[in-house]
Amino acid sequence: MKSACAECDCLWEEYSQAAAAHVKVVIEHHKAVIQRATGVIDEIARLEYELAERELKARRAIRDHEAEHEQL
Ligand SMILES: [Zn+2]
Numbered sequence: 001m002k003s004a005c006a007e008c009d010c011l012w013e014e015y016s017q018a019a020a021a022h023v024k025v026v027i028e029h030h031k032a033v034i035q036r037a038t039g040v041i042d043e044i045a046r047l048e049y050e051l052a053e054r055e056l057k058a059r060r061a062i063r064d065h066e067a068e069h070e071q072l
Contacts, residue, residue, distance in 0.1 A: 011065055015058035022051040 025048045032041050 005069070007065060008062075008069075011058065011062045015055070015062060018051060018055040018058045022048070022055050025051050 025044060029041070029044045029048055031037075032044050
């Protein structure tokens with residue numbers, strides 16, 4: 001991903017961080033289910049939901065920003 005736009009770089013950075021954190025929590029969730037760690041499953045599920053939202057928002061921000069580029 002090569003770009004000359006600082007805003008693009010910043011948005012992609014946020015997206016890749018959110019996506020990486022989301023993947024990590026999805027794995028943690030699977031582990032908790034396999035280990036039947038019922039005490040932490042609710043907490044992990046909540047975190048997973050929050051990170052999914054963050055990832056979605058970051059993706060939307062990139063799409064909106066790229067649309068601004070196309071208008072120029
Ligand atoms: Zn840009």
